[in-house]
Amino acid sequence: xxxxxxxxxxxxxxxxxxxxxxxxxxxxxxxxxxxxxxxxxxxxxxxxxxxxxxxxxxxxxxxxxxxxxxxxxxxxxxxxxxxxxxxxxxxxxxxxxxxxxxxxxxxxxxxxxxxxxxxxxxxxxxxxxxxx
Numbered sequence: 001x002x003x004x005x006x007x008x009x010x011x012x013x014x015x016x017x018x019x020x021x022x023x024x025x026x027x028x029x030x031x032x033x034x035x036x037x038x039x040x041x042x043x044x045x046x047x048x049x050x051x052x053x054x055x056x057x058x059x060x061x062x063x064x065x066x067x068x069x070x071x072x073x074x075x076x077x078x079x080x081x082x083x084x085x086x087x088x089x090x091x092x093x094x095x096x097x098x099x100x101x102x103x104x105x106x107x108x109x110x111x112x113x114x115x116x117x118x119x120x121x122x123x124x125x126x127x128x129x130x131x132x
Contacts, residue, residue: 045075087100087118087119
């Protein structure tokens, strides 16, 4: 049916986002910060859902994504921890096989109180249970 194909696409896209996020976190560790001489640590936020896209600008054209899904992913990144993928219940529902650790409820601007989850990415690209 149409719903099962939509769910399969959502699962596939979510797995691709998680794999990409893991790779970004892992590769960031290989970059040394010039002043601090320490490995670079980044925070990644992931959410899943619909969004709009378009080209913005008249001279410096940029491809942009818009919508609640993008705003929620940005909030996950802003409230995340270095070296971790911070995400929502929707992502965990589509990718339950990962070692997600529930965070305390957090207040997300525009959404209210949300249960969110962390996936800590190790230097070799594997993941373990996130902790705060």
